[in-house]
Amino acid sequence: MTPALEIRALRKSFGKPAVDGLDLTVSPGETYALLGPNGAGKSTTLRMIAGLLPADAGEIRVFGVDARRHPVEAKRLVAWLPDEPQLYDKLDPTEYLEFVAGLWGVEPALARRRADELLESLGLAEQRRQRCEGFSKGMRQKVALAGALIHEPKLLMLDEPLTGLDAASARQVKDILAARVAAGAAIVLTTHILEVAERIATRIGILARGKLVAEGTFETLRAGRADATLEDVFLDVTRAA
Amino acid sequence: MFLRLVALDLRLGWRGLSAPVQDKSPAFRAGAVLALVLALHAVAWPVGLYLGARESGDFPALVARTGALFVLPWAIASPMSALARLLAQRGDLDLLLASPLSARAIFPARLLALALEAVSPATLLLGPLADVCALQGRPHWLALYPALLGAGLIGAGLGAGAALALAFALGPRRARVVSQLAAAAVGGSAALAAQAAAFLPEGARWRLAASLPDLLTLPERAALGEPGPLAAWVALALAGFALAAVALAQPFARAALLAAGAYGGAGRAEAPRFTADLATALRRKEHRLLWRDPWLLSQMGLQALYTLPIAFILWRNGGVTAQPGVAFAPTLVVIAGQFSASLAWIALCAEDAPDFVATAPATRRQIERAKIAAIAVPVACVMALPLAGLALASPRAAAVAAVCGAGAGVSGALLMLWRQAPARRGMVLRRHSQGKLVALAEHWLSLCWAAATGMAALGHVAALAPFALVVLTLWFARPARAAIIPVFTQG
Numbered sequence: 026m027t028p029a030l031e032i033r034a035l036r037k038s039f040g041k042p043a044v045d046g047l048d049l050t051v052s053p054g055e056t057y058a059l060l061g062p063n064g065a066g067k068s069t070t071l072r073m074i075a076g077l078l079p080a081d082a083g084e085i086r087v088f089g090v091d092a093r094r095h096p097v098e099a100k101r102l103v104a105w106l107p108d109e110p111q112l113y114d115k116l117d118p119t120e121y122l123e124f125v126a127g128l129w130g131v132e133p134a135l136a137r138r139r140a141d142e143l144l145e146s147l148g149l150a151e152q153r154r155q156r157c158e159g160f161s162k163g164m165r166q167k168v169a170l171a172g173a174l175i176h177e178p179k180l181l182m183l184d185e186p187l188t189g190l191d192a193a194s195a196r197q198v199k200d201i202l203a204a205r206v207a208a209g210a211a212i213v214l215t216t217h218i219l220e221v222a223e224r225i226a227t228r229i230g231i232l233a234r235g236k237l238v239a240e241g242t243f244e245t246l247r248a249g250r251a252d253a254t255l256e257d258v259f260l261d262v263t264r265a266a
Numbered sequence: 267m268f269l270r271l272v273a274l275d276l277r278l279g280w281r282g283l284s285a286p287v288q289d290k291s292p293a294f295r296a297g298a299v300l301a302l303v304l305a306l307h308a309v310a311w312p313v314g315l316y317l318g319a320r321e322s323g324d325f326p327a328l329v330a331r332t333g334a335l336f337v338l339p340w341a342i343a344s345p346m347s348a349l350a351r352l353l354a355q356r357g358d359l360d361l362l363l364a365s366p367l368s369a370r371a372i373f374p375a376r377l378l379a380l381a382l383e384a385v386s387p388a389t390l391l392l393g394p395l396a397d398v399c400a401l402q403g404r405p406h407w408l409a410l411y412p413a414l415l416g417a418g419l420i421g422a423g424l425g426a427g428a429a430l431a432l433a434f435a436l437g438p439r440r441a442r443v444v445s446q447l448a449a450a451a452v453g454g455s456a457a458l459a460a461q462a463a464a465f466l467p468e469g470a471r472w473r474l475a476a477s478l479p480d481l482l483t484l485p486e487r488a489a490l491g492e493p494g495p496l497a498a499w500v501a502l503a504l505a506g507f508a509l510a511a512v513a514l515a516q517p518f519a520r521a522a523l524l525a526a527g528a529y530g531g532a533g534r535a536e537a538p539r540f541t542a543d544l545a546t547a548l549r550r551k552e553h554r555l556l557w558r559d560p561w562l563l564s565q566m567g568l569q570a571l572y573t574l575p576i577a578f579i580l581w582r583n584g585g586v587t588a589q590p591g592v593a594f595a596p597t598l599v600v601i602a603g604q605f606s607a608s609l610a611w612i613a614l615c616a617e618d619a620p621d622f623v624a625t626a627p628a629t630r631r632q633i634e635r636a637k638i639a640a641i642a643v644p645v646a647c648v649m650a651l652p653l654a655g656l657a658l659a660s661p662r663a664a665a666v667a668a669v670c671g672a673g674a675g676v677s678g679a680l681l682m683l684w685r686q687a688p689a690r691r692g693m694v695l696r697r698h699s700q701g702k703l704v705a706l707a708e709h710w711l712s713l714c715w716a717a718a719t720g721m722a723a724l725g726h727v728a729a730l731a732p733f734a735l736v737v738l739t740l741w742f743a744r745p746a747r748a749a750i751i752p753v754f755t756q757g
Contacts, residue, residue, distance in 0.1 A: 116554060123547065
């Protein structure tokens with residue numbers, strides 16, 4: 026089966042290495058949590074996959090498409106959700122989704138139906154005609170997520186997707202993401218809330234100084250320490266790195 | 267606490283003003299300020315001598331009246347617009363209102379900062395003139411400083427009062443738009459009034475001036491240094507400011523509470539219009555964002571309004587420029603170039619979600635091309651009516667203006683495309699502070715297009731010379747020559 030994401034020897038340096046020879050494979054139907062302390066290279070990695078940063082070296086393949094040589098083809102398959110939602114304050118959620126659907130060339134009738142479904146399932150139906158300028162951080166995050174999902178991406182890269190969401194909204198988002206994964210999409214997410222990774226990720230990778238220092242399911246990362254939390258594992262691994 | 271808050275506001279204002287040299291050393295900044303002050307005084311010196319030679323008669327009164335005509339509306343419009351923006355954008359307002367400070371402590375400080383901010387451009391421009399006139403033996407010119415301060419204090423009270431009244435009458439959401447449009451109209455009224463006055467016959471102009479009540483001539487007489495009117499003007503300003511500071515403090519706090527969360531109401535009634543076309547999606551987005559930002563549009567409109575008097579002066583001056591085509595066609599072309607450059611800057615440099623748009627499955631060139639195409643429509647709409655008017659007077663000049671206007675629009679947009687420097691949308695009028703050489707190139711292109719238009723309207727083949735300069739400038743500005751026009755971005 027073609028991996029959803031395949032990264033080989035990926036490098037990026039800003040004077041000093043930010044991502045240093047990263048190898049990573051994520052399969053369709055998998056939720057992969059990329060963890061790491063601040064400055065470990067998580068967001069840089071996501072930005073390179075999204076085509077926002079040119080890599081210095083290495084390979085990025087999205088469902089077999091070489092993202093460095095054919096970025097436009099790769100971008101059709103990918104959605105990127107930044108930690109700070111990038112919205113237009115003067116547009117309302119429906120208009121925002123119109124715009125995003127247009128960028129990805131989604132057929133209008135289909136886009137309209139998906140927009141309605143997404144706004145409904147994210148609890149934004151009542152605000153669909155209100156401009157985003159008055160929205161709370163959580164609402165903005167949900168609008169941005171709807172934008173990321175409207176073109177039904179096969180690979181979702183989510184930078185801190187649950188930040189700012191209340192418990193009910195976080196549950197809505199997790200349910201939607203689980204449905205996408207069940208439909209065959211893959212998710213790569215970063216988070217500082219380790220419980221989130223522990224609960225929703227099928228595999229976890231820990232980055233430190235641009236290198237993948239640990240990877241596996243939560244169980245394999247615990248390596249027999251039944252009482253260890255992900256926080257314990259994370260601190261042990263990153264300190265050792 | 268009052269002084270501390272004023273100092274904080276002024277410091278923030280100064281940082282905004284000195285942003286282009288913010289990353290330089292204190293010695294460099296001090297040197298730059300000193301050099302600027304000396305340069306302004308050097309420029310003002312011959313103007314001072316010119317004014318000195320005409321000190322007798324009605325000329326000084328005319329100068330003071332003209333100055334007052336421009337300064338007073340601006341002194342009202344600037345705080346009005348700034349207060350509406352403050353209520354909408356909040357800034358540090360939430361922090362201040364959440365502190366144990368009362369509104370009576372916060373508002374006067376903010377009002378004073380608005381007053382000083384409103385008259386600082388005029389002070390920067392006219393202050394050196396007052397100084398050199400004083401040095402040339404006419405110390406009464408120093409009265410300009412207290413007169414300007416008075417204008418700022420009175421203007422701040424009136425502007426803030428109007429903005430708050432609108433906030434209560436219309437609700438904060440509508441008031442924000444109306445305040446900004448009203449402020450633009452008030453600010454632009456000086457230019458319109460000056461033009462209207464210029465069209466009156468000489469005698470009628472003086473009769474009108476003579477019929478003005480004493481109170482209305484108070485600011486001009488204060489600026490001329492007449493002791494009585496100066497004292498009265500300053501006293502009136504201080505009393506007006508104190509009254510506004512006390513009376514408007516509580517309404518300000520109430521308006522701030524009213525405005526909190528008042529934004530983001532109903533956006534539109536139209537049915538959703540989904541499209542699968544990238545260019546259409548980008549065009550709709552750009553048009554919606556522009557249309558929904560009346561402040562931005564009004565500011566760009568004001569720029570155009572302030573350019574028009576040049577055309578009227580040229581027209582009335584007689585000679586070769588007395589033909590409406592020759593006087594107005596270059597002005598229209600300059601406006602088209604500026605408008606196009608501003609819109610291109612907004613679409614390309616002030617994109618609110620640049621990273622997100624960059625993740626779309628399209629090349630950067632496709633996105634940029636769609637954005638440039640999106641700005642062509644508003645530029646064409648703005649130019650259509652004046653061109654039609656010009657066509658009635660001179661079809662040939664209108665045709666030349668249309669062609670050169672399109673050229674100026676394209677060259678302005680290309681310059682912005684090739685010299686992109688990310689910034690916030692609201693900085694559109696200060697975009698020239700981002701890249702000095704780009705600003706210079708933009709003005710140079712406008713000048714060349716104006717010259718080419720004027721000559722072409724007269725039927726001179728020499729019009730090709732400035733056109734060649736346009737091509738040469740763009741050739742040097744193209745991306746391959748990135749080192750020639752570096753962009754100095756803000757920190």
